Amino acid sequence: MIYTCTLNPAVDYVIRVENFQAGGLNRSDNADLYAGGKGINVSRLLKRLGSNTCAIGFAGGFTGEFIKSELDREGVFHRFTSVNGTTRINVKLKSGTETEINGPAPVISEEDANRLVQVTAELTERDWLHIGGSVPSSLPADYAGTLIETARKKRARVVVDTSGAALKALLPYRPFFIKPNHHELSELFHTEVNTKEEAAGIAKKLVDGGTENVIVSMGGEGAVFVNRDSVYFASPPKGTVKNTVGAGDSMVAAFMAKIDSGLAPHEAFHWAVAAGSATAFSDDLCTKEEVEDVYSRVKVVKVEQEDTQ
Ligand SMILES: Nc1ncnc2c1ncn2[C@@H]1O[C@H](COP(=O)(O)OP(=O)(O)OP(=O)(O)O)[C@@H](O)[C@H]1O
Numbered sequence: 001m002i003y004t005c006t007l008n009p010a011v012d013y014v015i016r017v018e019n020f021q022a023g024g025l026n027r028s029d030n031a032d033l034y035a036g037g038k039g040i041n042v043s044r045l046l047k048r049l050g051s052n053t054c055a056i057g058f059a060g061g062f063t064g065e066f067i068k069s070e071l072d073r074e075g076v077f078h079r080f081t082s083v084n085g086t087t088r089i090n091v092k093l094k095s096g097t098e099t100e101i102n103g104p105a106p107v108i109s110e111e112d113a114n115r116l117v118q119v120t121a122e123l124t125e126r127d128w129l130h131i132g133g134s135v136p137s138s139l140p141a142d143y144a145g146t147l148i149e150t151a152r153k154k155r156a157r158v159v160v161d162t163s164g165a166a167l168k169a170l171l172p173y174r175p176f177f178i179k180p181n182h183h184e185l186s187e188l189f190h191t192e193v194n195t196k197e198e199a200a201g202i203a204k205k206l207v208d209g210g211t212e213n214v215i216v217s218m219g220g221e222g223a224v225f226v227n228r229d230s231v232y233f234a235s236p237p238k239g240t241v242k243n244t245v246g247a248g249d250s251m252v253a254a255f256m257a258k259i260d261s262g263l264a265p266h267e268a269f270h271w272a273v274a275a276g277s278a279t280a281f282s283d284d285l286c287t288k289e290e291v292e293d294v295y296s297r298v299k300v301v302k303v304e305q306e307d308t309q
Pocket residue numbers: 180181182217218219220221222223236237238239241244245246247248249250251272273274275276277278280
């Protein structure tokens with residue numbers, strides 16, 4: 001079972017406005033609500049790809065109920081820890097460009113935090129623990145690390161998809177897989193990452209530091225894959241981009257799904273890029289059929305290690 005842990009889920013309110021005017025009254029006749037947050041997106045896609053998954057994390061208030069009912073509707077197992085506050089709403093404003101306003105997390109009590117640790121203590125060596133997204137500031141600084149250690153004691157495989165200080169703090173736990181985008185990588189290493197060669201050079205440092213598999217996503221430019229044995233570059237096909245929210249999560253889901261079903265890492269990478277692009281080309285997360293359709297149009301090349309910095 002692939003458990004996804006979203007410590008700070010969200011209802012994603014995707015609203016489209018023509019000619020948005022900051023500071024003025026704007027009206028929209030096109031908006032959608034989605035169960036969101038990185039782990040939740042990953043679980044939704046895993047279900048579509050046919051993998052066994054369960055979404056865990058904190059949920060509260062009417063927004064928490066909405067997320068659970070949406071997951072029920074899609075047949076995605078979940079086991080959220082209920083909290084007193086209200087799960088946030090994240091606004092995704094589409095008006096030519098995409099503007100995101102991610103809301104604040106509810107306060108998580110110590111008791112609720114401990115209850116979630118107990119859920120991760122039930123994992124087994126056949127399970128994965130994916131930890132995705134931001135961490136509510138009311139949680140102890142080492143909270144995600146505690147979840148990882150708890151799952152590790154049961155020999156579960158750990159995947160980390162977070163950014164900034166939270167990602168930096170979790171790297172010493174030597175995750176099986178991480179997928180920063182090139183902006184997150186730039187922030188992590190205090191350097192500009194603009195090319196695939198530069199991304200591969202830095203990803204190698206992460207692999208040297210103990211992370212087993214690194215994908216660096218680079219939006220419409222594609223992605224880079226690095227592990228101990230090899231480096232691959234991928235270029236996605238051209239298409240009409242409708243929504244990039246969840247494109248990165250789709251990559252993570254497809255990579256885990258394909259590794260879990262026994263594929264080699266570079267093959268799983270190929271599927272990951274296809275899933276990322278398929279989501280970018282659709283309004284919501286992509287379907288299995290859309291991923292299959294994009295797959296044959298993704299170009300993946302093996303790169304000689306000397307060609308990277
Ligand atoms: N314009 C695009 N055209 C084709 N594919 C795209 C485009 N934008 C994103 N993708 C696909 O989605 C993948 C992930 O994109 P990106 O690097 O933006 O992830 P991300 O920043 O983690 O996204 P998010 O956090 O919004 O889920 C890319 O590697 C690519 O495969």
